[in-house]
Amino acid sequence: MLPYTIGNYLAPMLNKSIPGTDHPEFKAAEEAARLRFNGYLSTGGTKSPDHFHRELGKIIWDYCGMERTKEGLTKALSDLPALYEEFKTDLCVTGNGESMNQTLEKAGRVDDFFQLGMLMCRDALDREESCGGHFRSEYQTEEGEALRDDENYCHVSAYQWGGDPMKPNLNVEKLEFEEVHLATRSYK
Amino acid sequence: MSHNLKNITLKIWRQDGPQAKGNFETHVIDEITDEASFLEMLDILNDNLVHAGKEAVVFDHDCREGICGTCSLMIDGQAHGPQRGTATCQLHMRQFQDNAVITIEPWRASAFPLIKDLMVDRSAFDRVIESGGYITAETGGAPDANLIPIAKTIADAAMDSAECIGCGACVAACPNGAANLFTAAKVAHLNRLPQGQAERFSRVESMVETMDEYFGSCTNHGECEAACPKEISIDVIALMHKDYRKAKFSNRKDLARK
Numbered sequence: 001m002l003p004y005t006i007g008n009y010l011a012p013m014l015n016k017s018i019p020g021t022d023h024p025e026f027k028a029a030e031e032a033a034r035l036r037f038n039g040y041l042s043t044g045g046t047k048s049p050d051h052f053h054r055e056l057g058k059i060i061w062d063y064c065g066m067e068r069t070k071e072g073l074t075k076a077l078s079d080l081p082a083l084y085e086e087f088k089t090d091l092c093v094t095g096n097g098e099s100m101n102q103t104l105e106k107a108g109r110v111d112d113f114f115q116l117g118m119l120m121c122r123d124a125l126d127r128e129e130s131c132g133g134h135f136r137s138e139y140q141t142e143e144g145e146a147l148r149d150d151e152n153y154c155h156v157s158a159y160q161w162g163g164d165p166m167k168p169n170l171n172v173e174k175l176e177f178e179e180v181h182l183a184t185r186s187y188k
Numbered sequence: 189m190s191h192n193l194k195n196i197t198l199k200i201w202r203q204d205g206p207q208a209k210g211n212f213e214t215h216v217i218d219e220i221t222d223e224a225s226f227l228e229m230l231d232i233l234n235d236n237l238v239h240a241g242k243e244a245v246v247f248d249h250d251c252r253e254g255i256c257g258t259c260s261l262m263i264d265g266q267a268h269g270p271q272r273g274t275a276t277c278q279l280h281m282r283q284f285q286d287n288a289v290i291t292i293e294p295w296r297a298s299a300f301p302l303i304k305d306l307m308v309d310r311s312a313f314d315r316v317i318e319s320g321g322y323i324t325a326e327t328g329g330a331p332d333a334n335l336i337p338i339a340k341t342i343a344d345a346a347m348d349s350a351e352c353i354g355c356g357a358c359v360a361a362c363p364n365g366a367a368n369l370f371t372a373a374k375v376a377h378l379n380r381l382p383q384g385q386a387e388r389f390s391r392v393e394s395m396v397e398t399m400d401e402y403f404g405s406c407t408n409h410g411e412c413e414a415a416c417p418k419e420i421s422i423d424v425i426a427l428m429h430k431d432y433r434k435a436k437f438s439n440r441k442d443l444a445r446k
Binding site: 046050092094095100 | 205235237238307
């Protein structure tokens with residue numbers, strides 16, 4: 001079971017020999033993973049990954065739910081890096097990296113959730129309109145329906161990892177409608 | 189109305205790896221709400237252990253709604269605990285009393301080698317499923333409903349066996365470590381339906397023989413049926429044996445070629 005975007009990359013590898021574990025790419029990936037996990041194990045702090053998971057979840061739940069505001073997202077984007085910094089300095093992961101360690105696994109996941117959480121808030125703040133599952137309460141019709149801004153946000157976008165979770169690179173591709181024209185669906 | 193249970197003693201099996209020596213470790217939970225699920229109780233224990241600088245207890249869990257088959261646990265000697273027809277994740281602390289002493293062990297069966305603490309490797313089940321192979325069915329869009337007429341009684345019986353979530357409680361409960369209930373449920377699920385007929389006999393033969401490579405033999409104890417969180421009847425084992433016997437005749441051309 002693979003994400004459907006990966007199959008296309010793997011298909012040309014069919015019936016070819018599998019690269020060995022002495023391949024430099026494998027060694028580099030293994031070393032990066034080892035460094036990352038040793039980092040969690042040696043933080044030597046006082047709080048469990050579950051503690052940070054709950055604190056992070058509360059911020060996202062409060063400020064980056066289906067209804068978001070500029071004020072709330074700005075607050076989330078100031079709270080999140082502070083909590084992430086605490087995660088990096090006050091994390092406590094017991095056990096070791098030699099046998100099954102679910103606390104260590106959780107630490108890795110929570111680290112990812114932090115980065116994804118910051119990205120979600122950043123994107124929600126950047127998109128000054130309401131559309132689909134993104135409802136910015138500043139942008140609504142008199143009847144409380146989502147108000148799109150096709151002038152400025154008629155595009156698809158994807159963020160690219162640039163090393164700092166607070167500064168992702170935004171890639172934008174404009175949407176152009178030739179045969180069917182943009183309309184607003186009514187749910188009434 | 190919820191209330192808090194007091195003074196719960198847990199005797200938990202700890203073992204660092206398949207070759208390490210294991211032992212029971214005692215933990216006392218002073219107070220816990222009876223609305224907590226059994227796994228939430230373990231989550232709280234683990235969070236307390238980590239904050240105290242101790243290693244958390246390893247246990248398997250995923251959906252926590254009784255449909256994925258990931259959770260396990262022998263609780264007071266019963267697979268999935270004292271509540272009938274449910275998985276461990278559906279068990280709640282309200283099933284227990286104040287001052288209870290609860291023993292928690294992993295599945296114990298030689299086909300399920302221990303990974304750590306309460307987690308075991310159930311990939312022998314995957315080998316049985318793999319050996320069942322494919323069914324001949326057209327791929328593409330979903331077919332229209334009722335395109336193949338199936339009698340209600342047959343559809344219901346197939347669904348009863350398809351309910352198997354592959355948790356391994358049947359193997360853990362069996363004194364022989366047999367996987368007959370699991371394998372038979374999977375065999376019966378397809379063998380009862382028209383879509384399963386093309387490979388019916390080759391499938392049952394290879395699944396039974398793969399099962400025999402890993403698991404013990406069935407001697408009709410019936411412990412599996414009592415432990416099954418989906419209450420699958422051991423009747424499916426009779427269907428599997430019948431089909432296996434038939435397969436030995438219907439597959440004789442294949443046997444002659446071997």
